Amino acid sequence: MMLNYSYPLYRPPSEADSLIFQVTLGCSFNECSFCDMYRSKEYSERPWDEVKAEIDVMSKTLPETRRIFLADGDALNLQTDYMKNIVKYLYEKFPNLERISCYAMPMNVLKKTPEELKTLRDAGLNMFYLGIESGSDVILKKVTKGATAATIIRACKKAKDAGYILSCMIILGLGGKTHSKEHIKGTAGVINASAPHYVGALTLYLENGIKEEFKTKFGEPFIPVSDAESLDELEDLIRQIDVRNEVIFRANHGSNAYTVKGTFPQDKQMMLDKISWMKQHPEVVRPTGLRGF
Numbered sequence: 001m002m003l004n005y006s007y008p009l010y011r012p013p014s015e016a017d018s019l020i021f022q023v024t025l026g027c028s029f030n031e032c033s034f035c036d037m038y039r040s041k042e043y044s045e046r047p048w049d050e051v052k053a054e055i056d057v058m059s060k061t062l063p064e065t066r067r068i069f070l071a072d073g074d075a076l077n078l079q080t081d082y083m084k085n086i087v088k089y090l091y092e093k094f095p096n097l098e099r100i101s102c103y104a105m106p107m108n109v110l111k112k113t114p115e116e117l118k119t120l121r122d123a124g125l126n127m128f129y130l131g132i133e134s135g136s137d138v139i140l141k142k143v144t145k146g147a148t149a150a151t152i153i154r155a156c157k158k159a160k161d162a163g164y165i166l167s168c169m170i171i172l173g174l175g176g177k178t179h180s181k182e183h184i185k186g187t188a189g190v191i192n193a194s195a196p197h198y199v200g201a202l203t204l205y206l207e208n209g210i211k212e213e214f215k216t217k218f219g220e221p222f223i224p225v226s227d228a229e230s231l232d233e234l235e236d237l238i239r240q241i242d243v244r245n246e247v248i249f250r251a252n253h254g255s256n257a258y259t260v261k262g263t264f265p266q267d268k269q270m271m272l273d274k275i276s277w278m279k280q281h282p283e284v285v286r287p288t289g290l291r292g293f
């Protein structure tokens with residue numbers, strides 16, 4: 001028996017093999033202008049009897065489970081005690097469990113005290129996926145992210161200090177042509193200041209349902225970057241990332257025109273060399289029909 005999910009259901013690409021439990025539905029913020037993931041849902045928290053019943057069923061169906069992802073958009077919004085009970089129960093029921101992760105907004109992390117984050121970490125919540133999107137305050141405001149570069153950096157540091165593995169997303173093209181340079185400069189700045197364990201670069205892809213809202217909220221004409229300009233952004237970003245600790249970088253998401261991956265600091269030149277090569281071979285671009293957010 002599989003779970004009766006409330007769709008749409010999302011998880012990061014790297015959680016493709018994880019068992020997913022929906023402990024919240026929707027996103028408690030739901031206002032980022034580029035994101036239509038949970039527009040059809042009102043945020044709610046699922047009661048313990050429902051969550052427990054699903055865990056009980058799945059622990060019999062998939063007892064070998066090693067990785068679990070807690071959905072939907074910001075499971076970390078749950079009260080700490082409730083989240084702790086869920087996490088502890090999962091380890092009780094899945095003896096081979098190694099990792100529990102969830103999406104987290106900067107505000108979710110900042111709302112918890114360091115002790116609360118530590119409590120959840122000690123219980124076995126290991127990893128957060130946190131959307132940086134852009135490190136430019138101008139763009140963060142235009143896309144109504146509800147965060148600034150400073151709050152994002154604080155949240156990342158707080159999560160890392162509490163012992164979490166941090167995987168962050170940034171969105172190429174989010175500032176359009178007009179704010180491209182600023183977008184990359186700010187984003188590299190946030191990555192350098194927070195040095196997440198993983199950084200994934202996606203490319204802006206506006207679903208039809210939110211295009212108009214995105215453009216209106218942007219507050220000035222939005223001129224999308226071309227594939228070639230997106231590659232320039234990727235190159236500038238990689239050039240400006242300067243970290244001492246290892247940062248695993250992936251620009252291989254299905255939304256991207258071009259694919260690059262490597263680990264900072266050691267692979268920086270290799271990634272730049274690959275981009276130079278791709279600029280000579282623009283035909284390696286991912287066909288637009290095969291792209292999605």
Ligand code: SF4
Pocket residue numbers: 027028029030031032035036037038073105131
């Ligand atoms: S990007 Fe994240 S925080 Fe923003 S609306 Fe989408 S799910 Fe919510």
